[in-house]
Amino acid sequence: MRKLLLLPLTLPLAAARGAIQASVEAVLDALTGDLDPAPPPSPTRAQPAPEPPIKLHDHEPTRGDVIRRRFEAREGNGSVGAEVRVDEPWNGYDEMSARDVMDRLVGADEATLAVVRLYERANRNRATVLRATA
Numbered sequence: 019m020r021k022l023l024l025l026p027l028t029l030p031l032a033a034a035r036g037a038i039q040a041s042v043e044a045v046l047d048a049l050t051g052d053l054d055p056a057p058p059p060s061p062t063r064a065q066p067a068p069e070p071p072i073k074l075h076d077h078e079p080t081r082g083d084v085i086r087r088r089f090e091a092r093e094g095n096g097s098v099g100a101e102v103r104v105d106e107p108w109n110g111y112d113e114m115s116a117r118d119v120m121d122r123l124v125g126a127d128e129a130t131l132a133v134v135r136l137y138e139r140a141n142r143n144r145a146t147v148l149r150a151t152a
């Protein structure tokens with residue numbers, strides 16, 4: 019138990035003593051000339067090529083360019099990609115109130131619910147209708 023309690027004190031002292039011993043031995047070896055020369059590079063191992071310096075490109079977009087491009091992509095101006103258009107699920111859908119739509123969805127099949135959900139999200143985004151289609 020005593021050794022365990024003294025461990026926080028003895029461990030750093032032992033490490034310091036080992037470091038001091040190693041440094042004293044290195045100094046004595048240097049003074050007496052007993053240093054081993056560095057081994058020659060292995061002929062079988064090729065030296066790695068130095069890494070090329072990092073190049074900064076002048077044509078990289080600025081922060082403002084990135085924000086503008088994101089805005090244009092969101093708005094559909096100049097963006098490339100597919101565009102999905104969903105027609106109204108049935109004639110007169112746009113004029114119907116949310117309650118009327120929900121009444122018509124009672125007993126509807128999964129395909130009808132999916133089309134109403136897609137159309138509603140893309141257009142009016144009424145929470146009550148979206149909950150009824152979930």
